[in-house]
Amino acid sequence: MTDPIALSPFEARWLAELVRRHEERHGALEDRSALVAARTAAPDFETRVLRRATELGAREGWRAAILRWHGRARLALGGAAVLALVLGFGAAAGVLGDGSRAVNVVWALGGLLGVNLLSLLLWVLATVLQARRARVGPHAGGALGRLWLWLVSAFDRSPAAADLPLALGSLLGQGRVASWGLGAVSHGLWALALLGAALGVVTLLATRLYGFVWETTILPADVFVSLTEVLGRLPAALGFPVPDAATVAASGDAPMLQEGGRRAWAGWLLGALLVYGVLPRVLLAAACAGLWLSTLRALRLDLSRAGYARLRPLLLPESERIGVRDPEHKRSGWLPRPAVTPEGAGAAALVALELGADLSWPPSVPELVGAHPGALNEDFVRCDAGRLDSGEQRRAALQRFSAHPPRRLLIAVDPRRTPDRGNLGLIAELVEHALDTRVWALAAAPGPEQPAASRLPQWREGLARLGFAPEALLLDASAARDWLLAQDAEHRP
Structure with missing residues (x-):
């Protein structure tokens, strides 16, 4: 199942949190195909976790639920913006009235800005208190932002969307992401409401x-002369008219009805509304939006959680630390003819090619052999030609075998590792320096202490492309020893 709409990085992490919470409560999901897809992603752990979550989320319906949530969020935000404008316009009409009575400028300004200033003060106090905490919960931010988030979540009661708010809260609980995001929404809605009030004031004053x-x-x-002067300084700097002291004093005895005085009061009221109401909210909304985007880009999954820690050995197995399988070697498809004659061949040799750290060398495998394990180990030690892990070790081995080619060469590999281009290419080169060559899957034999070799099919396939017969891959320690020392019997008089 693939959704045609790609998830954003934030949505992908939200989906990963949703999958984690579900698996921690209800057990692991069947994820065989998701793990295969995840291992083809970038080698870092978080990218593979996100890819696995995307595959599982598409199958379980969570991916589509997140996309529907964002659709409802945009719709609710648009509706809230329209409602804020309408309510602001209505507040202006309620404060100014129908013109049948004089407008008390102090009460008018307080009615237009009072609730806004109280809300702004509470937001500042909450932000200061939250800054002292190590973590900020998902309910941080303005009241309007939290109301918007609740409305978005309330209209989808499907099973796939039931855990969306909790997963979102778990993700946004890291740092100040929720605070800045909801703050941007809250300040934006307040700015629209105050802008609606300003439009209402202009419309009513004009008609x-x-x-x-x-x-x-x-x-x-x-007192009123000083108040009018102080509040009018910033609006006056922006070109709004401000009543002079004589006009203010005259307005205290009777309503100011002269045209010049009315225009001065109207300009002062509108300027104060824009400068002390709309402008701060717009600036705060822009600042919160910028901080939201900045923290969102830095947001990462908390990979220390138990639900993610369980996935680490599955998504980053030991056998894949060297990376994915490389493109096929240029020699694939044929087995080189050994450039060695029977007369020039020497003793048998045993080499190790990139064995895991848990496999000892020279081989010590008593648990794999029923009888005479000591003799078996002794034979392996006698034929040991070293490890071929580094480039220097490989070049030295090729030079040594070129000067003294072995009659039989046994190459021990770790079948838990994925065969790559370099390993298969080295095996092809070693074939040219020995009369006969076999490959021993050292960790392949099953047992109570020995894990299964999960990459044997890839090794069989890779060796077949080089031209090896199926029996050239040895799985048993006794069979490897018998083949390696068979030359002694062949040349015994």
Whole structure:
């Protein structure tokens, strides 16, 4: 099952968290084909975990559920944006009224900005407190952002989507990702609501006649003159009109009905709304969005979790540390003719080609042989021609065998490792320097302490491409010893 829409890196990690949570609670999923696909991905562990999760998520329906979730998220965000504009416009109409009564400029500004400023203060306090914590939960961010997240999750009750919010919270609980993302949504919606209020103020001021007044019982007029001047400095720097001291003082006795005074109050009210309401929210939304994208790019799976640690030996097996199988060697398809005559051949030789660290050398295999294990090991030690792990060791062996070619050469390999181009090419070169050659799969024989050799089919296939007969691959230690020392019997008088 393959979804035509590719997942983003964030969605892929979200899906991996979903798979991990499911397997930790309900047991491992059947993943044979997913493991095969994952091992073809890049060699790093996280990339293979993501590839496995993508394969399983497509089969189980989780991948499609995440894509549907994002579709609903965009739809809900668009609806919330429209609603914020409408509510902002309605708030402006409620504050200014229908023009039948004078507008109290203090109450009007407080009605347009008061709730916004209180919400902004709470957000700042929450952000400061969260900065002192090591981890931030999925409920960080503004109230509007959390409401949007809840609405998106509430409209899909399918089994595939049941764990989406929990997996998302588990992923976003790392660092400040959730805080910045939901903060960007919350500030953006507030900015739209205040922009709607500004549009409402402009529309109503353009179509109705309003008088402006400030009212007080105990405060002197100088307080309102100073307040108007302080709040009008930033709007005035941007070109908005500000009422002078005489206009402010006159508005305290009766509604300001003169055209110049009305325009000054209208410009002051609109400028304060834009400068102290819309502009800060826009800047904060942009800052949170930038931090969200930055933390999102740095987001990685917590591979120390038990659900991921279980996958490490499956996705990064010991036999694949050298990488995937290389392209076929240029010599594949034929077995070189040995450039050795029977008269020039010497004693038998045994070499080791890239054995695993758990396999001793010279061979010591008493658990694989029923009788006379000591004699068997002694024979192997007597024929030992060394390990061929490094390039220097390989060149030295080829030079030695070129000068003193063995009558029989037994090449011990670790069948748990994948045969690559270099190994098969070296075997083909060794064939040219021995009268007869066999390959011994040293770890292939099953036993209570010996794991099964999972790459034997690849070794058989690779040796067959070189031209070896099927019986040239030896699996039993006794058979390897009998073949290696058979020349003694052949030349015994």
